[in-house]
Amino acid sequence: MMDLKGVTLQFDDFTALDNINLHIEKGSAFGLLGSNGAGKSTVLRLLSGVYKAKSGNVLVDGEEVFDNVNAKKKIFFINDETVQFGGMTLKELKEFYKGYYESFSGELFDSLNDVIKLPVNKKMDKFSKGMKRQAIVITGIAAQTDYLLLDEAFDGLDPTMRIIVKRMLVDAMIDRKLTTVISSHNLKEINEVCDSAALLHQGKILFNRDLDSIKGNVHKIQAAFKGEMTKENFTDMEVLHFERRQSITYMIVKGDLEFIKNNINEKKPDILDIIPLTLEEIFIYEMEGMGYDYKGNN
Amino acid sequence: MFFYAVSNRGYDDIIGMRYSNAGNLLSGAVQIFTERMKLMFNIDLLSRTPIYEQLYKKILELILKQELKTNDKLPSVRELAKELGINPNTVAKTFQMLEHDKVIYSLAGRGSFVADVKTDVITEKALSGFDTAVREALAAGIPKEELNNRINQIS
Numbered sequence: 288m289m290d291l292k293g294v295t296l297q298f299d300d301f302t303a304l305d306n307i308n309l310h311i312e313k314g315s316a317f318g319l320l321g322s323n324g325a326g327k328s329t330v331l332r333l334l335s336g337v338y339k340a341k342s343g344n345v346l347v348d349g350e351e352v353f354d355n356v357n358a359k360k361k362i363f364f365i366n367d368e369t370v371q372f373g374g375m376t377l378k379e380l381k382e383f384y385k386g387y388y389e390s391f392s393g394e395l396f397d398s399l400n401d402v403i404k405l406p407v408n409k410k411m412d413k414f415s416k417g418m419k420r421q422a423i424v425i426t427g428i429a430a431q432t433d434y435l436l437l438d439e440a441f442d443g444l445d446p447t448m449r450i451i452v453k454r455m456l457v458d459a460m461i462d463r464k465l466t467t468v469i470s471s472h473n474l475k476e477i478n479e480v481c482d483s484a485a486l487l488h489q490g491k492i493l494f495n496r497d498l499d500s501i502k503g504n505v506h507k508i509q510a511a512f513k514g515e516m517t518k519e520n521f522t523d524m525e526v527l528h529f530e531r532r533q534s535i536t537y538m539i540v541k542g543d544l545e546f547i548k549n550n551i552n553e554k555k556p557d558i559l560d561i562i563p564l565t566l567e568e569i570f571i572y573e574m575e576g577m578g579y580d581y582k583g584n585n
Numbered sequence: 586m587f588f589y590a591v592s593n594r595g596y597d598d599i600i601g602m603r604y605s606n607a608g609n610l611l612s613g614a615v616q617i618f619t620e621r622m623k624l625m626f627n628i629d630l631l632s633r634t635p636i637y638e639q640l641y642k643k644i645l646e647l648i649l650k651q652e653l654k655t656n657d658k659l660p661s662v663r664e665l666a667k668e669l670g671i672n673p674n675t676v677a678k679t680f681q682m683l684e685h686d687k688v689i690y691s692l693a694g695r696g697s698f699v700a701d702v703k704t705d706v707i708t709e710k711a712l713s714g715f716d717t718a719v720r721e722a723l724a725a726g727i728p729k730e731e732l733n734n735r736i737n738q739i740s
Contacts, residue, residue: 314674315674316674454667457666460673461666475630478630480672482674498635499635499636499637499678502635548721552725555726564633
């Protein structure tokens with residue numbers, strides 16, 4: 288497992304992360320969501336021991352990761368900057384990482400490359416962006432570390448490659464309980480691949496939960512009542528958003544569907560329509576509930 | 586606003602079908618997934634319903650429709666996760682729930698199989714939806730007689 292405990296990190300007078308707490312379970316696929324500059328890459332760099340926290344603890348299996356070779360050998364970090372090893376061929380890249388990670392499997396590397404078929408004897412600075420990306424992804428999987436961190440994981444990969452990479456990750460998750468941490472601003476991707484996710488905004492975590500439990504727990508309600516209804520009529524439910532347009536009341540309510548239904552039915556609506564929200568809608572309303580204006584420039 | 590617009594689902598489906606062979610090369614496992622099976626398990630990744638719930642209902646539905654019969658072998662967690670492009674933990678969770686509800690059983694090292702599901706378990710599930718509908722109708726002020734008439738009309 289990986290833990291961030293009360294982590295704060297500043298760059299000069301800019302606070303990149305502000306008292307962050309995060310727990311990542313072993314064997315899970317964890318998604319880091321957020322806009323550009325929200326702090327996603329900073330979290331990954333802390334987890335891989337590239338940065339040192341100003342205060343707080345960054346722990347991998349209970350051990351502080353910064354300056355800790357043992358802990359770092361459990362982690363492979365796929366950076367969003369394309370490979371720094373332009374002068375090397377794929378063959379040399381493989382040998383390089385073989386020397387660093389004891390768990391590296393040359394066999395697995397070759398079998399992965401049998402699928403994507405990158406040239407092994409060509410210098411990588413001659414590779415396209417997508418090819419460099421593929422090279423580092425298969426290297427990361429072949430390193431067979433306990434943890435694989437992917438920054439903007441699927442950027443630069445075409446749809447075929449995305450599917451192939453996802454399948455490689457499925458194998459690794461089943462065969463050796465690989466833990467992946469994936470940052471992205473693409474909710475759809477995170478929804479497919481991850482089982483839990485955290486939303487970062489301006490260096491803070493807005494929320495952090497199991498994706499299945501978020502879905503199906505927030506509902507959009509459209510109802511028409513005989514009398515005039517205000518938000519105060521619904522204080523016994525957790526209402527995230529309340530709006531009236533002519534005679535129709537629109538609400539976003541969190542909680543158990545049956546409870547909400549019974550509660551509203553007691554108020555004898557003429558019309559009642561309850562629709563569960565998409566993950567995307569939930570994030571937007573949750574942010575609004577926490578005082579962030581999603582319509583603004585944040 | 587930083588969320589991507591939701592992309593076209595049809596496109597992903599086509600890609601998934603077309604390139605599934607390339608991905609299959611990755612696993613030495615025997616592929617028991619036929620094109621038909623793929624269609625059967627098709628789930629909607631953009632749906633508002635959680636993926637595990639969709640998969641759970643899908644498997645119940647397949648049993649009810651006799652597409653899956655007692656003692657039929659289910660695809661493995663790995664095969665389903667790869668075919669559907671979803672997290673294996675989600676598939677495993679669904680299987681655990683199905684096993685808990687005695688819809689499937691598993692044999693160590695051999696996989697998961699369809700249990701001898703009493704149709705009353707499935708009937709029970711279908712009726713719970715009916716009960717909810719009746720309660721809602723009563724709460725909305727529809728008289729009991731009218732509901733009875735309705736049942737007679739349908740059946």
